Amino acid sequence: MAAPPIRCAGLTKRWGAAVGVEALDLDVEPGSVTGFLGANGAGKSTTIELLVGLLRPTAGQALLWDVPASEPAARARVGYMPADPAFYRTLSGRRNLDLLAALHRRGAPDRDMAADLLGLSGRDLARPVGEYSGGMVQKLALVQAVQHRPDLVILDEPANRLDPLAHRRFEELIRRIAARGGTVFLSSHTLSEVEDVCDTVAMVRAGRLLAHRPVAALADLAARRVRALFDTTPPAAVPGLADPHVDGHVLTGRVARADLEPLRALLATPGLTDLTVEPASLEDTFIELYGDGR
Numbered sequence: 001m002a003a004p005p006i007r008c009a010g011l012t013k014r015w016g017a018a019v020g021v022e023a024l025d026l027d028v029e030p031g032s033v034t035g036f037l038g039a040n041g042a043g044k045s046t047t048i049e050l051l052v053g054l055l056r057p058t059a060g061q062a063l064l065w066d067v068p069a070s071e072p073a074a075r076a077r078v079g080y081m082p083a084d085p086a087f088y089r090t091l092s093g094r095r096n097l098d099l100l101a102a103l104h105r106r107g108a109p110d111r112d113m114a115a116d117l118l119g120l121s122g123r124d125l126a127r128p129v130g131e132y133s134g135g136m137v138q139k140l141a142l143v144q145a146v147q148h149r150p151d152l153v154i155l156d157e158p159a160n161r162l163d164p165l166a167h168r169r170f171e172e173l174i175r176r177i178a179a180r181g182g183t184v185f186l187s188s189h190t191l192s193e194v195e196d197v198c199d200t201v202a203m204v205r206a207g208r209l210l211a212h213r214p215v216a217a218l219a220d221l222a223a224r225r226v227r228a229l230f231d232t233t234p235p236a237a238v239p240g241l242a243d244p245h246v247d248g249h250v251l252t253g254r255v256a257r258a259d260l261e262p263l264r265a266l267l268a269t270p271g272l273t274d275l276t277v278e279p280a281s282l283e284d285t286f287i288e289l290y291g292d293g294r
């Protein structure tokens, strides 16, 4: 089997008593798009900096195609966008891209495609970066991460300064990279920001991996929201209905996926006039998994 583009094995980074990541095990499949999610300080940037060789592990390994991430052979195949991209402000966008492309031996075959897609025009690229808006800097950082057609693209919070239109273009860019067989690993605070484009989600909390699942499986984990309308006072509880709450004629609660018994019990309850069962949002699932400390 082909070596995974990313393999973290017991990956640990500490600074004295401070923990960045702790015993992280994570494999990423070739051609996949993985969202790496976690709250502020969860360990996303630390993990990413270990994956691009900017940090050395305290223990364990960060491997790209079975090669330590700090080795030039691994780094040559990666495109990286840091959380806080910085450019030469007096130089034009294009000059900055040229300088960064010169660090690789691959030229910049995808520069025009990425710049066009993200809406960075030739005129924009001719302007000094010091004149760019925050969103334009973010787009330039995305272009530099993908312009040399890397096998693996690692993006640290790539979408946080993009407006809705630019965000859609960004998603299209990620899809194109995946369509040509590239692997993408991107971090975010917000699942809703990346769920459309990711096929797998890994969540970290306090430096530890909480979950690593296909997006579809994550949706299956979530409880369904139930809302039952009665023409009388609803029952205070129904067997199997979690978190029941009565407000006037409305009873709300939650049921686990594929647990139909509480719904049958509700349907058999006298006075029921309407019943809605909403699919859970991935965001809710994330907060549920993340918030309760389990």
Ligand SMILES: Nc1ncnc2c1ncn2[C@@H]1O[C@H](COP(=O)(O)OP(=O)(O)OP(=O)(O)O)[C@@H](O)[C@H]1O
Binding pocket: 015, 018, 019, 020, 021, 038, 039, 040, 041, 042, 043, 044, 045, 046, 047, 083, 189
């Ligand atoms: N150089 C350092 N020295 C000590 N602690 C550090 C250092 N760098 C990071 N940390 C700690 O490691 C933990 C993880 O930080 P990291 O930047 O990886 O989080 P993050 O998930 O990227 O957060 P954010 O969403 O806020 O960017 C935090 O508790 C942070 O304080």
